[in-house]
Amino acid sequence: MRDKILIVDDTEINREMLAVVLGDDYKIIEASDGRQAMKIIDESQDEIMAILLDLIMPEVSGYDVLKYVSDIGLLDKAPVLVISTESTYETERECLKLGVSDFIRKPFDNVIVKRRVENVVDLFMYRNNLEDKVRMQTENLERQNKILEMQAQKIRESNEKIIDVLGTVVEYRNLESGEHIKRVKGFTKILAMKAAKKYPEYNLTPKRIEVIVAASALHDVGKIAIRDSVLLKPGKLTRDEFEYIQSHTIKGCDILEQIDGAWDKDYAKTSWDICRYHHERYDGKGYPEGLVGEKIPLSAQIVSIADVYGALVSKRVYKDAIQKDKAYHMILMGECGVFSPKLMQCFRESKEELEKLADKYDKIAEDEQEN
The missing domain is CATH 3.40.50.2300 (Response regulator)
Known part of the structure; x- marks a missing residue:
């Protein structure tokens, strides 16, 4: 005293x-x-x-x-x-x-x-x-901030757990989706980080990228509701079957809406956008709504490219894997639909990173087959 x-x-x-x-x-x-x-x-x-x-x-x-x-x-x-x-x-x-x-x-x-x-x-x-x-x-504010940070971390863990559980369901439901989900998440992160650096106007903060990458695992969650005879068909789909399988974008959103309130709104909204719009194309020729240009949520645009690239370079029940260089040029030439010019530039500049990650997953798949 x-x-x-x-x-x-x-x-x-x-x-x-x-x-x-x-x-x-x-x-x-x-x-x-x-x-x-x-x-x-x-x-x-x-x-x-x-x-x-x-x-x-x-x-x-x-x-x-x-x-x-x-x-x-x-x-x-x-x-x-x-x-x-x-x-x-x-x-x-x-x-x-x-x-x-x-x-x-x-x-x-x-x-x-x-x-x-x-x-x-x-x-x-x-x-x-x-x-x-x-x-x-x-000191009180610092203690409160620590408590809020812990609560936020628990919420993030809860959000990711919900996504992981649903992603696992898709993995068991669709024979190829498990490995495909991992690839899409990795490709999404590469493209999102490149877009964040190259185009600040996108406001892709580390937190936003984290949400998009996590939510990308649910892009095909609607396939849970698709019949095996169509989902796992080894041959070419008929017109009716193709239209039916397109409905997975709508069915997926219906599934996500059932868990509304159980997870963070940002994760929920981003997952919903990706699930519904990852098959939209920049020229309006995608589905389910035929959205044009920047009316397509950025999260869905990024995952869309990651999804297409992952599907091309992976072996599926109905096709063999396409060579990475060929897949790269197919996307650039518009053979898989029209994408945002800005994101296409990100795709060009990420070629080595994407191929390196694809090689990594190919090696993992080979090791699993040998074991």
């Missing part, structure tokens, strides 16, 4: 006079020279509420004490009032630069001494109390 005033003066009568004036209101400790003062400060700095300091003392001067008080950070907590016969402009300027709060002239006037000490001490006590309150509020 800060309840003591340290009086530093090499003249005993000066210390006694100040002690008499201030003794009724404060606890007084005295030092007869600068060296003793620094020792007392070192031992009792948490108890000192103010220092009355003479400047001119033998060996260790008041200036030395003042610099020491500044070095240990005590000036921020306890004011220093200079007691001196010196009143030159240069002296005051130097003292103020060193952090002195006020001056008391010799010979002492009891009223002035008492009032100046009271004013400075009250001001520092108020400031320190205010700083303590601010610090406590800051």
Whole structure:
């Protein structure tokens, strides 16, 4: 507790006079020279509420004490009032630069001494109390932020668990979808990160990319509702079968709407957009709504390219895998539909990364077959 005033003066009568004036209101400790003062400060700095300091003392001067008080950070907590016969402009300027709060002239006037000490001490006590309150509020806010971060992390984990569960259902329902989902997520991340860097106007923050990548696993969730005879047909689909399998975009959204409220709105909305619109094309020739250009949600546009590339370079029940370089040129030449020019540029610049990831999954698939 800060309840003591340290009086530093090499003249005993000066210390006694100040002690008499201030003794009724404060606890007084005295030092007869600068060296003793620094020792007392070192031992009792948490108890000192103010220092009355003479400047001119033998060996260790008041200036030395003042610099020491500044070095240990005590000036921020306890004011220093200079007691001196010196009143030159240069002296005051130097003292103020060193952090002195006020001056008391010799010979002492009891009223002035008492009032100046009271004013400075009250001001520092108020400031320190205010700083303590601010610090406590800051600590409380930091604790609350940590709690919110933990809650947000739990929500993210819950969202991803819902997505993983549904993705696993698709994996068991559609023989190729398990590996395809992993590829789509990887390709989606590559394209989204490239788009974020190349086109800031997309506002693809790391958090947004994280959501899109996670939600991409549900692009084909509607296939859960498609009959095996069509979903797993090894040959070419008839027109009616093709139209039927196209309905997986609508059926998937119906499934997602059934779990509305159980997960974060951003994850839910992004998953819904991807599920419904990942077969739309930039020229309006996609399905189910024939959306044109930027009316197609960006998340669905990115996943659409990742989905097509993943399907081309993967072996399916009805086809062999297409060579990566050929698949790359098929997409660029519009053989798989028209995509956003900006995202096509991202696709061009991501060729090596996409092929490297595809090779990685091919190796994993080969190892699994051998085992």
